[in-house]
Amino acid sequence: MRKTWFITGASRGFGRIWAQAALRRGDQVTATARNLADVAELRKEFGEAALPLALDVTKDQQVRQAVQQAFTHFGRLDILVNNAGTNLFAATEEASDEQIRNIFDANYLGMVRVIRAALPLLRRQGSGHILGVSSGLGITSLPFVGFYSATKWAVESLHEALAQEVKSFGIKVTLIEPGAYATGFSGQIADGLEPYDELRRQFLTLLANREQGDPNATAEAILKLVDANEPPLRLGLGNSILPRARAVYADRLATWEAWEEVMNAAMGESTRNTEPWIQQMIQTLANRP
Numbered sequence: 672m673r674k675t676w677f678i679t680g681a682s683r684g685f686g687r688i689w690a691q692a693a694l695r696r697g698d699q700v701t702a703t704a705r706n707l708a709d710v711a712e713l714r715k716e717f718g719e720a721a722l723p724l725a726l727d728v729t730k731d732q733q734v735r736q737a738v739q740q741a742f743t744h745f746g747r748l749d750i751l752v753n754n755a756g757t758n759l760f761a762a763t764e765e766a767s768d769e770q771i772r773n774i775f776d777a778n779y780l781g782m783v784r785v786i787r788a789a790l791p792l793l794r795r796q797g798s799g800h801i802l803g804v805s806s807g808l809g810i811t812s813l814p815f816v817g818f819y820s821a822t823k824w825a826v827e828s829l830h831e832a833l834a835q836e837v838k839s840f841g842i843k844v845t846l847i848e849p850g851a852y853a854t855g856f857s858g859q860i861a862d863g864l865e866p867y868d869e870l871r872r873q874f875l876t877l878l879a880n881r882e883q884g885d886p887n888a889t890a891e892a893i894l895k896l897v898d899a900n901e902p903p904l905r906l907g908l909g910n911s912i913l914p915r916a917r918a919v920y921a922d923r924l925a926t927w928e929a930w931e932e933v934m935n936a937a938m939g940e941s942t943r944n945t946e947p948w949i950q951q952m953i954q955t956l957a958n959r960p
Contacts, residue, residue, distance in 0.1 A: 758858025
């Protein structure tokens with residue numbers, strides 16, 4: 672069956688590749704980017720199946736208008752791909768408040784805005800699949816990309832909760848966790864402090880020599896994902912994700928187990944939860960017509 676997509680950050684990289692893959696197989700795609708000219712040629716190539724829209728995910732009203740326009744144009748929304756985002760290269764001490772706010776506004780709040788705009792439509796429709804583009808850095812972080820990683824850890828937590836909240840409405844949720852790919856992804860670079868120069872040099876050398884995947888090779892995986900009857904909550908892309916996850920979770924489990932006695936003792940004498948706010952919310956729900 673022909674599917675209808677809404678993709679943010681479709682000017683290049685994963686968003687563009689996945690939009691083209693969906694269109695080539697006969698699906699309908701709303702492809703968005705901050706600059707309309709960056710996605711306009713999709714209409715020329717694929718005709719009425721492509722709807723290019725200008726969208727800056729940091730602008731709430733523009734997000735709401737774009738999602739509604741796409742839904743009205745195609746009559747439904749099957750797959751929502753939250754792909755728009757940016758990067759920040761900075762040690763924790765180096766980034767300014769403004770730089771930190773900007774990356775969270777784009778990478779995290781931007782996703783929230785798009786999801787919030789789409790959910791009423793998906794609930795009424797009784798179906799849909801939300802794809803949140805996270806990262807291998809949403810599994811474990813590295814120096815100088817801590818703020819980028821923090822946005823992706825927030826994205827991971829958001830979608831874990833979301834999947835539980837919307838399951839009964841027939842809506843599916845998947846986190847996409849790409850490894851290193853040659854997508855031309857870029858962002859802000861903070862002014863560096865001298866004490867971090869040696870570590871920065873070592874890390875940049877590591878990045879310069881790492882293997883990068885071909886982003887075009889991800890299209891088949893994404894199409895298989897959206898066609899699956901029971902898609903997973905997480906899908907890693909590339910051959911680095913599973914080894915990284917195995918290593919980091921083995922280390923975390925070993926640490927927790929080593930400190931298990933201390934952890935358990937910190938529980939104290941357990942009691943039933945009698946928090947007033949919980950009781951108040953239960954009462955509010957009971958009184959709701």
